[in-house]
Amino acid sequence: MRAALIALALFAAACPPLSDDYEIVGTGGAGTGAAGSGFGGSDGGAASGGVGGAGGSSGSGAMAGSAGSGGDSGADASDAGCGVCNASCCSGACVDVLSDPSHCGACGSACPKGRACNFGKCSSGWVAMSATSFVPRDKTAHAWTGSRVFIFGGADATGTALGDSALYDPMEAQQSGWTLVPAGSGAPSPRVLATALDLGGSVLVMGGGDAAGTADYADGAIFDPTSKTWQPVPDAPKARRAPVMARKGEKVLLWGGWDSANKPVAGTHVLDLGTKLWTTVSTEPSARSEFAWANSADELYVYGGRVAGTTKSDEAHRATVTTGVWSAAGKGPSGRFASFGAWDGTRFWVWGGRDDNNAKADGAAYQGTWSALAITGAPAARAAPQRHTGWSARVADQVVLLVGGMTATGTYFRNGGIYDASAATPKWTGVGDWPSAEDHAWGAAVWTGQELVVWGGRTGAALTSKGVRFQP
Secondary structure (H helix, E strand, C coil): CHHHHHHHHHHHHHCCCCCCCCEEEECCEEEECCCCCCCCCECCECCCCCCCCCCCCECCCCCCCCCCCCCCCCCCCEECCCEECCCEEECCEEECCCCCCCCCCCCCCCCCCCCCEECCEECCEEEECCCCCCCCCECCEEEECCCCEEEECCECCCCCECCCEEEECCCCCCCCCEEEECCCCCCCCCCECCEEEECCCCEEEECCECCCCCCECCCEEEEECCCCEEEEECCCCCCCECCEEEEECCEEEEECCECCCCCECCCEEEEECCCCEEEEECCCCCCEECCEEEECCCEEEEECCEECCCEEEEEEEEEECCCCCEEEEEEEEEEEECCEEEECCCCEEEECCECCCCECCCEEEECCCEEECCCCCCCCCCECCCCCCCEEEEEECCEEEEECCECCCCCECCCEEEEECCCCCCEEEEECCCCCCCCCECCEEEECCCCEEEECCEECCEECCCEEEEEC
16 A cells, blocks of 8 residues: 555656646537637637537636636536536526526526427427417407517407407416406407507507407507506507508507408508607508518518409518608519518518419519529418418528418418528428417417417317417
């Protein structure tokens, strides 16, 4: 034993000290030198790659590097509140951010209910929403508040217009995620086909009509999801069902929609949220129904539709949201109506739709000029009649999701596709059927920034309270 100790001491004395150019490899993470690379964060600088491997670290002249930007601390490092933690210390708990759905990719970055965390990313695809006692309905107003889906009004199975609301949290952190809100003081009267718009936390509801199809409404109100109270706004200059609205700052642009006779309504109006005054713009495109539309940060874009409710159009127009001033945006694909529309972060994007006889399976995007979209791998030809079926959303820069829609003969689709123009060669990827086994015709559909939520509506004559969520 004595001889062994002497030999060990002599060996240690002969070893030179570590230089600054060492490499540390931990379980699931690695980094080299002063800069740090790969999965681990470096001491004093972010590693390329960002997400730290469990127990991995790169150092910069120190034996155990502290967590860099996006990286984890080294093996056997002690994080405050966690003791020895070979993963990530999140609010006093030692967790693996590569697999923990409550801390997926980073502390506090939770996946919506029903999604796993795989390698630091929430699982993709369709999941079912929890059941709710919110009365099944169609033709609601709906919007994303920044944290919850807001749903107002609609009609029940007897055809009676409703005036209550609900809030749905996709995280479903409490119970089912649903909060029911009875019709309260100041709420709009019961109605169908009102339009809801997020104002940065609160929600503006405007327009709509009675369920019998005899009266159209011009009034509205602003809903506060925190206090669950309503505040009045002045009536719009014209009554209409299903108008489109876009917002920039304190200005809201309102256009389009139809009346109780299913005729398109003319009139471009801008609401100043500060003064609560409406302004009417005198020059605008001709009134039309079934147009595709989307808005950028500054402009509202519209394409196609049926002018005067009859003649299909290939024209596109755009309006500045703050002023309501319109300008031409050229001619898009062939004349059609009921196309999908989206703003992809750079371009106004349209696809599908139909003419008098057939549904379409092509499209184009506008950025000063129109250019055709790729068609290889595209979904089956389909139309997206406004507020009825067919929903689209920008899910990433130059990436658009579309689901639903219907054939020219009225058969509903429950699948869709994703168009990625950010790839070197733009491409389509298929999206399978949603799992509810419902058509969700006239249902609510809202993009949350992470998922597309589709709820309610009907299959044939039967209403449903089922819902689904899709994450790309």
